[in-house]
Amino acid sequence: MSVIQPVLDRIDQNLDQSLERLFALLRIKSISTDPVFKADVREAAEWLVADLKTIGFEASVRDTTGHPMVVAHHEGPSPEAPHLLFYGHYDVQPVDPLELWHDDPFDPAVKELSPGRKVITGRGSSDDKGQLMLFVEACRAWKQVHGALPARITLLFEGEEESGSPSLKPFLKAHAAELKADFALVCDTGMWDAETPAISTGLRGLVGEEIVVKAADRDLHSGEFGGAAANPIRILAKVLADIHDEDGKVTIPGFYDGVEDTPSQILESWNGLGETAESFLGQVGLSIPSGEKGRSVLELTWARPTAEFNGIIGGYTGKGFKTVIASEASAKVSFRLVQKQNPDAVRAAFRDFVKARIPADCSVEFHPHGGSPAIQLSYDSPFLAKAKDALSDEWQKPAVMIAMGGSIPVVGDFQTFLGMESLLVGFGLSDDRIHSPNEKYELTSFHKGQRSWARILEALTR
Structure with a gap:
């Protein structure tokens, strides 16, 4: 028995x-x-x-x-x-x-x-x-x-x-x-x-960062200073836009260090589960994957690293309209890590990437929000x-x-x-x-x- x-x-x-x-x-x-x-x-x-x-x-x-x-x-x-x-x-x-x-x-x-x-x-x-x-x-x-x-x-x-x-x-x-x-x-x-x-x-692991871009020493009238003074919202938007290329890949140098391809037999088994972009995204009212092109939604969410923007703040956000150039703008950015990516290295590379895009008369601050390996x-x-x-x-x-x-x-x-x-x-x-x-x-x-x-x-x- x-x-x-x-x-x-x-x-x-x-x-x-x-x-x-x-x-x-x-x-x-x-x-x-x-x-x-x-x-x-x-x-x-x-x-x-x-x-x-x-x-x-x-x-x-x-x-x-x-x-x-x-x-x-x-x-x-x-x-x-x-x-x-x-x-x-x-x-x-x-x-x-x-x-x-x-x-x-x-x-x-x-x-x-x-x-x-x-x-x-x-x-x-x-x-x-x-x-x-x-x-x-x-x-x-x-x-x-x-x-x-x-x-x-x-x-x-x-x-x-x-x-x-x-x-x-x-x-x-x-x-x-x-x-x-x-x-x-x-x-x-x-x-x-x-x-x-x-x-x-x-x-997947995680790195969280909040960045604060600072320009003028106070909010400015957009008619008086527009076109001449640095606009931190514009700077921040450009920084964030540069993080992904047209194929959805992250452009930060060294970001993919430690990332290996998922074994083909594992990918085949995931494909056999029958999950499609339509079935996965349809439950939230979407249908088109936004990550790296040529990869399934399961591979994107289970085995690939990401850079996501979780919040952006800058300028006047109340009711009505205010023609102002804000003195600062901030964003919360999170990275999901896979395999052997090093959280400290990813954080350092991201900060270098941002600093390289900040005008000489402006500044940037970084506030970390946790980090753990995959x-x-x-x-x-x-x-x-x-x-x-x-x-x-x-x-x-x-x-x-x-x-x-x-x-x-x-x-x-x-x-x-x-x-x-x-x-x-x-x-x-x-x-x-x-x-x-x-x-x-x-x-x-x-x-x-x-x-x-x-x-x-x-x-x-x-």
Whole structure:
């Protein structure tokens, strides 16, 4: 008899009880960004510790300068067994506007949206309490069936992810020796669609910059000084226009240093997902890609770097009209990075690019707004292949390797402070309404997600 089959059977038998446990956690109002709920956030941490102890974890609430972390350890079957670090977060987003919820956001339930399709409702059901409990339930079933876990496992559950993770980096630095494992498992991601599991292999990095172009020492009358005095809005517009060429490529020297072509087999698999420019952009009322020509929308958003303008301010912007030449103009610019691009090098190159376009009698100031490198998992990683096979076995459909246009900072922190790569597997769907009213989580995701993590554990520890 296989090692995994009785574990899967136990997960099936435990489904009702696992739902009850999730509901108990969902009822706790662990909103991290609002000080009013500070005691609730701690209550959620304490609930998790108590539950983990019933499985045999050595679990504890760890205080930080903000909300607490939950750290738990469980020994493996032998000293040679792999050591895995699993990360999730137990805090949730605020529920405002409350009047848009169909039901009490902290009174979870199972509802049937359509024949055969049931969902779990409530704040945190998908992001991220439902997701982290999948792994906990997989461990519970393993322990009940085999009396042990197949690997040495450390759990790290954060209480501040939804409020910027201010305590995470100091905590990782202070506890690096305790938390370092062979690699990390991160659950805060999703599937490609309701039937297709996915592994996220890439996360774009980020550089944020605000530039302020200054010219005259005061706002000027455009009739008196127009044509003679430098106009910072015009200067700024020219700078921004120069950043892209006619083919959508970024023209900043050295910008593409460290950018490699995505392997052809990966591009083929992305093309096979059926996403088109019309289907991707149509949902926001657009149809024509604006990035580098000759690339698909998935490659543009998953594997190519960008330069985007997020805000421009200058001159008179109130009602009516004012004939003025502003004394200064500013813009907020963000760069999404991929692969081996260096955030510091990109920032420096951008500043040099701007300075070269500022007239001698004008000046420019720069205000940085964060920077982080991209994360790229090796496509030939052995544990990536094992996880892919495990997911495909459970869902009876080949798992796809996707990327994410945004960032999950903890993945970079694990790499920086713990020297670990991360495997990103999640079971959320794009319509789960995370951060919005009426958040939900598919019951199928909750059930098969537990089975998937059990299969992944078995695959990674063969």
